[in-house]
Amino acid sequence: GRRNKKLFWLPAISPLLSVILSTLIVYLSRADKDGVNILKHVKGGLNPSSVHQLEFHGQHVGQAAKIGLICAVIALTEAIAVGRSFASIKGYHLDGNKEMLSLGLTNIAGSLTSCYVATGSFSRTAVNFSAGCQTAISNVVMAITVLLSLELFSRLLYYTPVAILASIILSALPGLININEACYIWKVDKLDFLACIGAFLGVLFASVETGLLVAVIISFGKILIQSIRPGVEVLGRVPRTEAFCDVTQYPMAISTPGIIVIRISSGSLCFANANFVRERILKWVMEEGDGLQESTKGNVKAVILDMTNLMNVDTSGILALEELHKRLLSRGVELAMVNPRWLVIHKLKVAHFVDKIGKEWVFLTVGEAVDACLSSKISTA
Numbered sequence: 476g477r478r479n480k481k482l483f484w485l486p487a488i489s490p491l492l493s494v495i496l497s498t499l500i501v502y503l504s505r506a507d508k509d510g511v512n513i514l515k516h517v518k519g520g521l522n523p524s525s526v527h528q529l530e531f532h533g534q535h536v537g538q539a540a541k542i543g544l545i546c547a548v549i550a551l552t553e554a555i556a557v558g559r560s561f562a563s564i565k566g567y568h569l570d571g572n573k574e575m576l577s578l579g580l581t582n583i584a585g586s587l588t589s590c591y592v593a594t595g596s597f598s599r600t601a602v603n604f605s606a607g608c609q610t611a612i613s614n615v616v617m618a619i620t621v622l623l624s625l626e627l628f629s630r631l632l633y634y635t636p637v638a639i640l641a642s643i644i645l646s647a648l649p650g651l652i653n654i655n656e657a658c659y660i661w662k663v664d665k666l667d668f669l670a671c672i673g674a675f676l677g678v679l680f681a682s683v684e685t686g687l688l689v690a691v692i693i694s695f696g697k698i699l700i701q702s703i704r705p706g707v708e709v710l711g712r713v714p715r716t717e718a719f720c721d722v723t724q725y726p727m728a729i730s731t732p733g734i735i736v737i738r739i740s741s742g743s744l745c746f747a748n749a750n751f752v753r754e755r756i757l758k759w760v761m762e763e764g765d766g767l768q769e770s771t772k773g774n775v776k777a778v779i780l781d782m783t784n785l786m787n788v789d790t791s792g793i794l795a796l797e798e799l800h801k802r803l804l805s806r807g808v809e810l811a812m813v814n815p816r817w818l819v820i821h822k823l824k825v826a827h828f829v830d831k832i833g834k835e836w837v838f839l840t841v842g843e844a845v846d847a848c849l850s851s852k853i854s855t856a
Contacts, residue, residue: 486607490643497639498631512637519629521622522588546592547582552691553683554578554595560651561600605647666697705741705748707755710781710841719781719841733774734848735759736841738781744792753795756780757802775808777848781841782815793826800832809851811836811844 500506507513530536554574562569574595581593603613624632661668670693677686710719711728719736722728730736737756741748760775788796800810810832815823820837823829829837838844 486605490602493639493643494635498635501636502634506636507634514632514635514637517629517632519625521625522590524587525589526587528589549684549687550582550592550594551575551578552687556687557595557600557683561604564604564651601647601651602643604651666693670694670697699747702741702743702745702747704751705739707752708738708740709759710736710738712842712845717840717842731845731849733776734779734845735775735777736779736781736845738784740784742784742786744785744788744795746789746791749792749795753799756799760803760806760808775806777809777811777851778803779811779813779838779841779844779848781813782819783813785819786816788819788822790826793822793828796823796828797831800828809836809848811838811848813838813841813844 501511501513551574555569555571558569558574578594585591585593599617603617657668657671660671670690673693674686674690677689679686708721708723709730711722711725711730712719713725713728720728721738722730737759739752741752744752756778760778803810812832815837820829835847838847
């Protein structure tokens with residue numbers, strides 16, 4: 476059906492044909508007596524209205540609210556994860572707000588008839604994808620089919636084998652496994668690959684919820700590691716330019732004698748990484764520029780912090796900067812700041828840190844800070 480457009484209808488009806496044929500075979504051969512698991516009795520019809528059973532007061536309301544919140548988080552996470560996976564395959568955009576709104580309205584309507592919690596089903600989505608469904612009208616057709624089946628054909632499902640239902644889902648899975656994409660993730664980011672494999676194994680051997688939980692835990696661990704140990708880079712001036720770059724990445728960059736220019740490559744200076752940043756800077760200064768060029772060793776007179784990448788700072792970060800300033804002053808080293816963002820400089824002003832280092836030691840560019848430090852060294856000499 477995928478290769479020949481004239482047979483487009485074949486993948487769409489193949490699950491239905493499989494169910495009908497397997498049910499007839501089991502019924503005619505009485506295979507259920509030989510150990511084949513069948514569905515047996517399926518309750519037909521629609522659920523009656525349960526609006527009159529709603530309770531907003533009682534001893535179980537609090538417990539039901541907690542369970543409902545957990546179910547909502549899991550259902551939304553599963554729906555978004557499944558939706559984004561197929562959106563990336565089919566090349567369309569997924570709006571998380573609309574997904575949340577539709578799931579909420581669906582579950583509110585379903586609760587009036589005591590329906591099961593609705594979410595974006597991975598198995599049904601995979602079957603729809605395998606059948607070649609392109610638009611949301613396929614869900615309408617599926618809903619009408621389920622409605623008619625419950626009303627008219629529920630008794631005919633008595634001899635349907637459980638294995639055929641599982642095989643329909645499993646037959647749709649191989650097309651969702653992209654080995655090339657997994658290899659690409661491995662080459663780009665090993666931790667992302669670990670999250671990918673964790674989600675795959677969790678879904679394969681446990682459930683979709685377990686796979687999502689494993690992937691979320693690994694992803695949060697990755698973020699935590701990156702926030703605890705942010706990049707702290709020593710900068711040097713690129714010859715014949717005004718650009719200052721990482722001396723490790725650009726070996727041709729030249730460090731200014733007596734001045735250490737350091738860039739904090741982190742979005743936030745907070746309790747998780749403030750001590751690490753402070754100790755790293757003090758290590759470079761106290762050990763006379765570990766990893767720097769020989770021209771800066773033993774002659775450090777100023778430390779310039781490039782805060783261009785720093786978006787926020789908390790009280791722990793401010794305390795770390797104050798401690799750094801005190802330690803540097805005790806060694807006769809000045810501290811300067813370059814291009815702090817509005818939120819950062821506002822908090823530093825409120826904490827009176829700017830007054831402690833002096834407003835004249837806050838600069839717009841690294842070049843201006845270096846020139847000012849050189850002028851200060853000359854005047855002091």
